[in-house]
């Protein structure tokens with residue numbers, strides 16, 4: 281049941297069984313929009329996600345002179361590319377183009393690199409939380425490539441001001457310990473630079489599978505990136521070519537339904553995902569396998585069957601968007617679960633390490649918190665109104681607790697609109713289907 285500000289989860293007295301069709305991948309949708317926007321010719325996308333994170337991307341691309349037509353029901357989009365030359369033409373006598381990216385990390389990071397290819401001034405901003413999410417590493421890298429850009433308030437965070445006149449190219453070092461999105465943004469803009477771009481990574485790189493995804497989407501649009509040695513990426517001037525391109529369902533969104541099968545001893549199948557998906561987050565099914573579930577990997581589907589669960593100790597650096605899902609599954613396992621190496625989760629929609637700990641404690645669960653992770657000790661769960669901190673993943677993951685415990689309510693359920701506007705409808709459908 282949904283009221284404007286709270287969702288009361290109805291406990292289910294059965295194992296959840298069925299097929300779920302989550303919407304398209306946020307990460308692939310926003311990459312495909314960028315490569316299609318820069319391409320020569322038309323792109324036709326299918327399986328497109330329509331949510332706040334993709335809507336701010338589309339609105340921004342239109343402001344940059346890129347034509348985007350969407351059919352929201354068919355989940356398709358047609359983009360007429362700008363051949364590597366986005367426009368910065370301020371409207372109504374303004375002296376700069378303003379882009380407002382709400383709290384979409386992919387959008388602001390990818391677009392900061394993209395607008396640098398244009399000529400003119402662009403200011404990129406977001407909601408209050410976005411103004412706390414670092415972007416300085418990307419700005420430092422762009423400056424090394426000849427771009428005049430800065431954090432307007434000198435906080436190292438948005439708003440960002442880019443006085444663009446193309447990306448010159450050359451050698452650049454970029455830090456990857458806070459977010460991989462800086463590298464992905466740079467890589468996607470690199471083929472439209474004036475000269476070859478050679479990127480080296482300084483120190484550790486987090487969320488590595490997202491960079492592999494970037495390279496694969498670039499390749500699908502006809503651009504090659506040479507990875508000459510570990511941590512080095514070389515992109516020569518090239519043109520993306522418009523494509524017919526299909527986007528996989530969102531693997532992070534799938535994690536909630538796989539988890540629902542795991543904790544209720546049910547069986548959930550998701551079509552369109554497989555072991556070689558572009559999204560690293562399909563590995564969440566492997567995590568459930570390690571905890572005791574039975575997982576069937578087919579060429580075009582993944583099925584999770586719930587079995588008695590064992591707590592685990594796991595490094596989730598690569599797949600941190602599923603860490604909140606695992607934290608909730610941990611409540612239903614035998615023994616504690618430790619989630620490690622996820623300090624970068626503190627810089628997302630909210631400080632997710634802290635948010636998990638506080639909301640677990642609100643339900644009476646013992647948690648140990650570290651700078652880069654936490655340990656969850658399963659125990660009796662108390663009724664609670666869960667705070668979601670404007671973080672879609674807090675809402676979607678903690679709702680699962682309420683499938684098995686009375687009295688769990690989710691504050692601000694509408695925050696799932698960031699990546700999954702119909703999440704609660706799809707969860708209810710699965711519950712109803714299972715109770716027939």
Ligand SMILES: O=C(O)C1=C[C@@H](OP(=O)(O)O)[C@@H](O)[C@H](O)C1
Nearest residue numbers: 307386459460461487490601624
């Ligand atoms: O590149 C991407 O599409 C993403 C990369 C990850 O962020 P970080 O690289 O900041 O960890 C992930 O959390 C985010 O949801 C999407």
Ligand SMILES: C=C(OP(=O)(O)O)C(=O)O
Nearest residue numbers: 383384385386601628629
């Ligand atoms: C971290 C996330 O998003 P972003 O960084 O793109 O805002 C997310 O979707 O979990």
